[in-house]
Amino acid sequence: MRTLIVQLPTDLPHPAMAYPHAVVGDEPMAQAVKLQWAAGSLLPRTAAPAETVALVPAAALSWHRVELPAGLHKQPARWQAALQGLLEDRLLDDPSQLHLALQPDWHNTPRPWVAVCDRAWLSAHLQALEQAGVQVHRIVPELLPPLNAAPTRITALGDANNAWAWVSHAERGVWGQAFNTATPQLAALGLSDEERSLAVVQAEPGVVQALSERMDLPARLMAPGQHWLDAIGSDWDLAQFELRANAQTRRLKQLQRGLDSAWRSPAWRPARWGVLLLVVTQLAGLNAWAWKTRADWQTQQQGWAQMLRETFPQTQVVVDAPLQMAQQVERLRQGSGQLGAGDLETLLAALGQALPADLAIPRQWTYQTGQLRVQGFKPSASQQQSLQQSLSIQGYQWRAEGDAWLMRLTPPPEAKP
Structure with a gap:
């Protein structure tokens, strides 16, 4: 499955904005990422990639761990309000103006991570991409906190003049610091000597030497955009709460465009x-x-x-x-004087033959042509079933009608063309 990865710039969208993007194939982890830049209207259409992933830059996110109330996973309507209440004292902005997203499988995590970003900024980019004909299927963070007590990671991105060192910590989340050739030692990364010595350090080619010199640690060379593949390989999806409904609407619109393309495109002829x-x-x-x-x-x-x-x-x-x-x-039968199946004598004889041994022939009955109405007759459920089966074999119907019972000939089936 081909995937289009589009990184969202930290600025609000405008007509001249270029989006960093890349298209990866069926096995993204086994290939290099070819980074490109293009305006939203020039991005590859979603008809070619099977999935479009919006990458939220690390600088646009803050990370917080929360202890959720017991039983909250059974009350989806309260999830967003509960998160806003728990994070109200930790955030500088009003939680109602921010977009919050829980980590995957948070139901089974004692203290799950919550990713926070500006809701208006994220919605503006999604809307701009949609207007450009790019339908986003998933929203993922660029860098993630390590799970399951994995070692701390330090990732350096950019070039010598515009570089960032990002720390991914299992307990403190993700944070970063800008540096360049004039920056002194990166002691301000906030790691202890032990954490620095055990950290996994990786850097893109443009900053690998600068990072190694300022941290006094060997940095592993990382291909540009390699961390994008790590991001889309995770189970994270920030399209939650109000953005989840928008994502469903986007998928419906994409389906409509796909059907329209299949109807008009020469390739589908x-x-x-x-x-x-x-x-x-x-x-x-x-x-x-x-x-x-x-x-x-x-x-x-x-x-x-x-x-x-x-x-x-x-x-x-x-x-x-x-x-x-x-x-x-x-x-002919009437002319010869023979009894018919709907005559009184025949009906009484059939009823007497069908009656169970412990039931006597009822005395209260009314005869009309082809049917016999019996009153004052109260068979049990088993007797009623036996009587009905026996009369059915003889070609008669037996059913309750008010406080009486009605016996008549079974009508012949209608002929159908």
């Missing part, structure tokens, strides 16, 4: 033709299936009509062959 061919094939298959189903139904209807005319030649017009056949058979 083969895919569009493939989708169109698939849709046409499916429509043709559905139409063929519907035509065959209708033809089978018409053939069945014609067969019923032919059977009706052969059995009852006096039938002149065929509208509903199965229904007309049933009516003609009913007339």
